[in-house]
Amino acid sequence: DQQVKQNSPSLSVQEGRISILNCDYTNSMFDYFLWYKKYPAEGPTFLISISSIKDKNEDGRFTVFLNKSAKHLSLHIVPSQPGDSAVYFCAARKGDTDKLIFGTGTRLQVFP
Amino acid sequence: DAGVIQSPRHEVTEMGQEVTLRCKPISGHDYLFWYRQTMMRGLELLIYFNNNVPIDDSGMPEDRFSAKMPNASFSTLKIQPSEPRDSAVYFCASSLFRGPNEQFFGPGTRLTVL
Secondary structure, three states, X not given: OOOEEOXXXXXXXXXXXXXXXXXXXXXXXXXXXXXXXXXXXXXXXXXXXXXXXXXXXXXXXXXXXXXXXXXXXXXXXXXXXXXXOEEEEEXXXXXXXXXXXXXXXXXXXXXX | OOOOEEEOOEEEEOOOOOEEEEXXXXXXXXXXXXXXXXXXXXXXXXXXXXXXXXXXXXXXXXXXXXXXXXXOOEEEEEEOOOOHHHOEEEEEEEEOOOOOOOOEEOOOEEXXXX
């Protein structure tokens, strides 16, 4: 049972435009969500997070939106840059545990 | 800080052989996690430790997999005997204290079982 789902395995966006990566979850007990970015041959690195008490968190070009009623979160990258090309994982945490549940990832390609 | 260190970076072995993956977490981090990445299932948590004690091993696929953390600076994930379906990238991650802290990942070990 995949509690965190990233239904788009890949996304291709032109440089300068907006990239929107989506993530759905099934467990209403998740209280904290994170996005990780992964380059080839490297481990995932933390990008941005959001608590369930918020609906938006912004950090530079990156904004995460949380819609709890829809159990959906999204990552917006504006403007997209070629260096953003990577695999993006969303992850969720349930309040009473220390572990993260990851999605399967979305490969973003930003082309000139 | 050197970050999370994993060895080897690549491992190729034959079915039936024993495989040992190694991890050194970031100094001072209380939590250590072992993940497996596959195309079909993405990043799966296998097991995690808190202060060297295994807390949750529900993600370990079967008895062929075992993990230890003999001290705060070293952990191993062992597969015995290995099978071709174990081929994946195995990541180790560590985090500081409890709470919604991000985890810091190592570069991973790419395991190929022939």
